[in-house]
Every structure is written in structure tokens, then in C-alpha cells.
Amino acid sequence: MSAAPPSSPPLIPSTKLLTQDFFPGDHATSHGCPHLKPFKKNGEILSNYQILARYSLHYKNRHALGILPPKDNKKRQKHSEDNQSNSKPTRQLPTPACLTCETALGRIHACLQCVYVGCWKGEHIQHHSKETGHTFSMEISRCGLYCNQCKDFVYDRDFEGIHNGEIIRSSETISMMQEPGQKRPRYAKWHAGTKEAAAIKAGAKLKTCQGLRGLRNMGSTCFMNVILQCFIHNPLLRSYFLSDQHSSKRCEVNNDCMGCEMDQLFTQFYSGAKVPYGPCSFLHTMWMSSSDLAGYAQQDAHEFFISALNQIHAKSPSAKLHHCNCVIHKTFxxxxxxxxxxxxxxxxxxxxxxxxxxxxxxxxxxxxxxxxxxxxxxxxxxxxxxxxxxxxxxxxxxxxxxxxxxxxxxxxxxxxxxxxxxxxxxxxxxVLSFQLKRFEHSMGASKIETKIKFPAQLDxxxxxxxxxxxxxxxxxxxxxxxxxxxxxxxxxxxxxxxxxxxxxxxxxEPIPTYIYNLFAVINHQGKMDTGHYTAYAKHRGEWFSLDDHKVSLATQKEVLDSKAYMLFYVKQTLDYDFVNASKD
Known part of the structure; x- marks a missing residue:
């Protein structure tokens, strides 16, 4: 068993947990439930939620933390006695169960105003709320906040801030236990001052849902369209180009700059236009940069992907042969x-x-x-x-x-x-990019149609x-x-x-920094030389099917059942400082 984890950090005063201070004077819009405000004044309900959220995360990750339920611990103690071992007993963590019927199933809720724990299926938590008048409870498995007066789960950014903070602490603890020699930079929370908050509010505007748009097929260019869609829905590339890290208006490269083409592509996708977009300029620049891809013949999507990455890297102002800090190397x-x-x-x-x-x-x-x-x-x-x-x-x-x-x-x-x-x-x-080698050229050109199962979350x-x-x-x-x-x-x-x-x-045991979430899939239908590329991409929590100019809603089951050619995963927990973290 690995070494015991460091002691749990002390509870943060509730006044410092509140996230309304990001926008001073805007407390009225900090939550959507009208019953929460009176309870949050003394901060007790926030502290109770933080304790329960920490307990919930510790229970979920009990094996990685070396904490097991009492039942498993007794088995271990008996095994140790039989072997006359002097090993220390495993620390115990009680299993969340209903105090009335003692079941551990049926959506267990914990009251945030007393110490009662009850199940939803047996309606014991509902009876408790009705008899005591207690309004709020937390669903232990997902840390959801439930309001008995609203009769629904409610959202509050203060509680979300607490939950996210506990997730970060839990992830750091697991990483330190599983990899005691690793030295990763710690996450530092940033708070906006009064002037910064005012500037953010003055410059922020609510816009309609953007980033979802079809691409015209300009003559066997489906191989390019699917790669561009995966670029657009890549969270790291999106953050880089939408924050003007590479602006085509300020770029010093004279011509054929793939970084500028990416900047214009994101501008078009987030312009609010609904009609399909024809990336003619992007295709022309690729033709000028890579003669192998020039022409209207069908190309391999993976070859286009690698070529596009190399061209974006080559024209980046920070491009270097070794320890490059350009967006491509930071991402892929x-x-x-x-x-x-x-x-x-x-x-x-x-x-x-x-x-x-x-x-x-x-x-x-x-x-x-x-x-x-x-x-x-x-x-x-x-x-x-x-x-x-x-x-x-x-x-x-x-x-x-x-x-x-x-x-x-x-x-x-x-x-x-x-x-x-x-x-x-x-x-x-x-960002992890996988190519599944479906095309063979050893004994004549052929395509492997084997279906490969792949998960939505990869360890x-x-x-x-x-x-x-x-x-x-x-x-x-x-x-x-x-x-x-x-x-x-x-x-x-x-x-x-x-x-x-x-x-x-x-x-x-899974280490949080090595857990990845699927965000894009490329498929190839048909024969090797006459096939067609389509893609699935995740946008704002929903999956969409992208077939050139056609964009339609898809289910996760459809995505996972498809015969994938390329897969794209993004880290669930990103390193705070990639340059320093990569030197470990």
C-alpha cells in the first residue's frame, strides 16, 4: 500500500468561498433558487456542503487514497492476523447509507441543516424534510444541491466553487500518493480586483450559441472538413485562437500563414452565421505549403492532420526545433x-x-x-x-x-x-490523438473494417x-x-x-492527471479510394454529427458505436504550467 496521504486541508472560511466577489455588487444574481439567500448569510450551510463534498470525493477515490469501508477492512485485518503480519490496519471510511432503512442504494441524500442521511427511493429524505422543515440536502454520489421547496436540484455558483475546489484538492492528493516523486505546479486561484471586474463586465457581451457550423465540400475535400471540425472543437486550440494569441491582423508573416488561417476559421465559426462555410483560403494555403496535398484528389485525413500541424508550427513566431512553445506543441x-x-x-x-x-x-x-x-x-x-x-x-x-x-x-x-x-x-x-490504421498497403491496397470499441473516458x-x-x-x-x-x-x-x-x-489506481475525455471522432465510410469522411464532435456538452454542410444532433451511443478512424481525447485535469510540468 502506498504511503498515507497528507492530512486533509482545513475548511476554508465560507466568506472566502463565495464567488460573488468576482462581480462586486451583483449578489442578487449569484443563484437561481430564491430560498438559498437567507441560509447563506451565516455560511453554515456552505461549510456543511464542503464537508459532505469532501467526504463524497474521498469515498469515490477510497482505493486510490488507501481508505476502505469497514467491511473490507475487517477482511484485511483477519488476513493479517492469519499471516501474523504487523502491518497497520487500513483507515476506515463509512459507507453512505440511509439512517432509517440502512440501504446504501436509492440515491442517498444528506441533509445540510442537520446530521440526517436518507434515501430518495424509500422517500425517507422527503419525510425528514417535511417533518423538520429542513429545506436543503446534498445528493452524495454527485454532490447535487436539492431544494425541497423548489422540488428540484438547483444551481448556485458558490456551491459549484466549493465543489470544484474540493475536486482540485482530491486530485492533487491522489497524484501525490500515486506519484510521490512528481513535482507538478500547483493550481493558484485568481480573483479579479475591482478595476479588473469592472473591465470584464464592461467588455463582456452575451451572444447566441456559436461555434457550430457546417463546411462546404469543394470537391473531395471531406478529409479536410473533418480535421477542421476537430480543430474547431479542440478546447485548447479554441481558447488559444479566441483569445487573440495569434491575430491575423497583427501577424508579421507575409503570406501562407497557417496560424492566420486558423484565426480566420475561428472568426467565421464564432461570427454567428448559420450558413455552411467554404474554407477556400485554408485549402489554398495548404496547397501552397504542401505540394503533396495539392489538387482535387481524395486525400487521407490523417496525412492532412499531420501536415496541418507541421505548417501551423512552422509559421508560429515561437517555433523552435527543440522545446518548442508554440500552440501545436503545447497541445499535441x-x-x-x-x-x-x-x-x-x-x-x-x-x-x-x-x-x-x-x-x-x-x-x-x-x-x-x-x-x-x-x-x-x-x-x-x-x-x-x-x-x-x-x-x-x-x-x-x-x-x-x-x-x-x-x-x-x-x-x-x-x-x-x-x-x-x-x-x-x-x-x-x-490532447491525445489516435490514428487506427485501417488502410493497408502491404499486399495491395485494402481497408480493415474491424470495429474498435473505445470509451468516452480513457485512463x-x-x-x-x-x-x-x-x-x-x-x-x-x-x-x-x-x-x-x-x-x-x-x-x-x-x-x-x-x-x-x-x-x-x-x-x-487511476491518476487524475492521466484521465482523458473524448471530444471528437473521425469515421471513414466506403472503400479505400472512393470513401467518405464524417466526424462527431462534442459542443457545449452535446454530441453532433458533422457531415460536410450537414450538422445534426447525435447521441453518445451513436458516437461510441461508430467505426472510428481517428480519436481525439483531452485531459480532464490540465497541468497549470505545461512548460514546467513537461520537465518532470
Missing amino acids: AGVLQSDVTCLNCANVTSAFDPILDISLDLRPTKRSKSAVNKARGGNDERNDGPNSLADCLDRYTHPEKLGTNEYNCSKCGKTGQEATKQLSIKVIPP MTQYTTSARRLKKNKLAAQQKMNGTSGSENGSPSTLSSISSASSVNASM
């Missing part, structure tokens, strides 16, 4: 680590390669049964083929045995030595270098305590056993 750039282990002397040679995206094979590779297959109960000596994004990533990062003529060990001096190679992600980017923890190193160190320490560490000279057999056991063991 990561570092891939390749570890080659000599099977004779256990020497490990590491190499590092920059990446802008990850291309994943869909064809099964013939190899011995992996630990992942064992854990899933497979009995075949080869993988039956990928059926999920996780399977593709497992194969991508699985140790691969090199041929005898592919590696020369610098330590033991043997040429043609057998070795294994394994990939992991050393620096993970804020990349187990594929990172730091997580695997910590996992390996924990396993080695555990084996040393049990007296099964093997030989002390680090023989290949020892390393092999550690690697195998590490794979079989359950993966690490």
Missing part, C-alpha cells in the same frame, strides 16, 4: 520512451522520441500469450485480434522480442544479442513511464519483503519475473 506534443533490455546482462538502453499522435495497429500480432490475455481468461497462444482501444494500446506498449541481429549490447559487448523492446509514454500531451495511467516504474518498484519491494526477490545481481530471469508479475497484477 508528447515524448515516447523506448526501453531495450539485454536478456544477457539486463542492461537497459532508453531512447526518447517526440510524438504528435499515436498510430495503432489493428491486426493481431503473433506472440506468446500476454499477461493481459491471462488476466482476461484467454487460452489461445495468440491474441484473437483487437476489439477495443485498450487492446490496441496493450499491444503497442507490450514488450517485443528483438531478433538476434537487431541489437548489440554496449555493456556486455556481445553482438547479435537477444533483447526486448518496450514502449511507454514519458511525457503525455494535453492512460498504466501506459505512462512513471506509473510503470512505480509499479515495478512496489512489486520489487513486496518481493523483497516476502523473500522472493530472486538473485541479487539483477539477472534477466529476475527482471523477467518482475515484469511478468507486474503485468499480471491489477493496474494502478
